[in-house]
Amino acid sequence: MKRYPFALSLAALLLAALACQTPALPGLDSKSGPTATAAPPPVDAPAGWIPVYGEGVSLFVPPGWAGGNPRTEAATLAGYLRAYGVAYEGDALAVEAQAGGGLLWAYDANAPQPGALTTIHVAAFTLPGVALADHLQRAIANTAPGEQVEGTLTGTINGWETGRVESSLTSATPPRRALLYIFKVGDTFYHLTYSAPADVFGTTLETFEASARTFRTGTLPGPNPAPSILPTATAETPVITPGGLTFNDEFNNPDSGWDQLNTEFGQYTYNEGEYQFLIYQSGALLWSVRPEVTADITLEVDARFAAPAGLGETGLVGLVCGYQDNDNFFYAAVSNSGYYGLFQVTPAGETFVGMDDWQPSLKLNLGEGVNRLRLDCVQGVMQFWINGELTAAAAAPSALDGQFGLVAGSFNWAGAYSAFDDFSVRPYAP
Structure with a gap:
């Protein structure tokens, strides 16, 4: 029996704990649900794209994607994944774990692979008095062990101060890459994490960037897309x-x-x-x-x-x-x-x-x-x-x-x- 270096540090645990907090979101009453009544700003989404509605937020995704509000639809979203077979149980449990914290979750249902989904996850953190630059640096400092930051940008999208971070996680199986957008809306920072296996990330990057530009806050619930086809377990399952x-x-x-x-x-x-x-x-x-x-x-x-x-x-x-x-x-x-x-x-x-x-x-x-x-x-x-x-x-x-x-x-x-x-x-x- 030998010593094995334990490479998974506590920084990742601290970030996971932060992500599980339930923030106070603008325009939402934590007991009674959305209070916004005004229509969201017009969205210039690519032709044929479909909306996904989360907890007071929304964005558009390409045809064939599925998603929804993990706080109220976690069981439904997990059910989509379980329909593919037992190999997707880990993915389903990960969705159910977001029931208390995530605002929106979606995945590419056109060709899903167990443990290698292409996904979008939205979370939010209310931090009064914190500047975008400081929050962005904190997010970078708390990346998971093995995650390499490959580039950062700041600018403006939809009138919001915006940070953009590309990263890769080689310790994942299979290796993954991610694109994180951070939108500062008042005192709240919205995190949009687009993640895909490393071998397909390049082909999905433009999709992720276009989807981020359709993100809106203060939106009311709406019908969410389900997978167009739910395959049964194959012989390889x-x-x-x-x-x-x-x-x-x-x-x-x-x-x-x-x-x-x-x-x-x-x-x-x-x-x-x-x-x-x-x-x-x-x-x-x-x-x-x-x-x-x-x-x-x-x-x-x-x-x-x-x-x-x-x-x-x-x-x-x-x-x-x-x-x-x-x-x-x-x-x-x-x-x-x-x-x-x-x-x-x-x-x-x-x-x-x-x-x-x-x-x-x-x-x-x-x-x-x-x-x-x-x-x-x-x-x-x-x-x-x-x-x-x-x-x-x-x-x-x-x-x-x-x-x-x-x-x-x-x-x-x-x-x-x-x-x-x-x-x-x-x-x-x-």
């Missing part, structure tokens, strides 16, 4: 079937087969009916795997953090599957401050699976609370459950059969301490 072996461990027997090591990076040990990790260095990832090799399994464990209060983001705990060697495996993890993620480790480094960044979960018990974690690794699909709720699902880029086990990591604090209990592995059954 993973079919989840049972398989694997059965194993349980309450960690009362120190000879049950887990690593017992004390290295320069951390310690693995049985102690008082738990299997515990003590990590000596910040920014480290440690794991322990069983010798058995299997496929199509469900892993479950009780996991908790035991760290002094007030230290903020200290570490992660999770489950490992598809382990081939120290440079090739998958894992799902949660942080002690309420975030989760799916990951792949390869010789090139560590990347997210089916998501671009850590995601927040209201199901997590924070701090030193115990969380029941479950990971299904079945026919190329990872499904992650937190305290009994399916939280994330994504198609893995390679096979998930192999060894399985536990993982723990530290962020900004050396001495992160985690404990596991009541571990089980069993054949997957729907």
